[in-house]
Amino acid sequence: MTEDPIPLAVVIGSVREGRFGPVVAAWFADRARRRPDVAVDVVDLLETGPDAGFAERIGAADAVVIVTPEYNHSFPGPLKTALDATGGEWRDKPVGFVAYGGLSGGLRAVEHLRPVLAELHAVGLRDTVSFHGAAGAFDATGRPREEVADAAATVLLDALAWWARTLRRARLEHAAGSPT
Incomplete structure (x- = not known):
């Protein structure tokens, strides 16, 4: 790979006591770290919160994966608070999702x-x-029981890598004054 590795932020979107998100995020981060084209930063909202470096870490990423549970047919309130505390850090960056839950799977x-x-x-x-x-x-051990999870992670990571490289080039061209 001739380009620098893609900075990927893996956001753990739940802060509840007894949450399952760290298990899911650890598995996904491990899958991502196996790729030479990705540099992973796990961003745990329980540790960062919206005011303790969250925006800076999203800003430093070229791609983001949000690991989210489903609470009451939606995503967690602390994740919404973190998103609302940011803005331009997300612009023109690909975002993938790793969801978990009951019957709907998040x-x-x-x-x-x-x-x-x-x-x-x-x-x-x-x-x-x-x-x-x-x-x-x-x-x-924190590993998915179904092999299809690894295949789905590969598809997501491949898409994230393509979009991250494409959008990074576009952001650089735009910043340099090139027409978009």
Whole structure:
């Protein structure tokens, strides 16, 4: 790979006590770290919050993956607060989703995130990793029980890499005054 690795922020969107997000995020971050074209930064909202470096870490990323549960048919309030505390840091960056939950696998949370991210001028990707019945979808070592999860992660990471490189070039050209 001739280009620099893509800075990828993996955001853990839940701060609840007993949350499952760190298990899901650790698995996904491990998958991403296996790629030479990606440099992973795990951003845990429990540790950063919207005021303690969150915006800077999103700003430093060329791509973002949001790991989100589904709470009451949507995404967690602290994640919304963090998104609302940022703005231009998301502009023209691809955002992927790793969702988990009960029967819907967190997909309703993802659908609620899409218009919020569109308002921030981010590029939400269609390819999503989803875990239905998340607590039972992982073994005791934190690995998904179904091999399809690794395949879905590869599809998402491939799409993120393509979009991140493409949008990084476009941002650089635009900053240099080239017509877009």
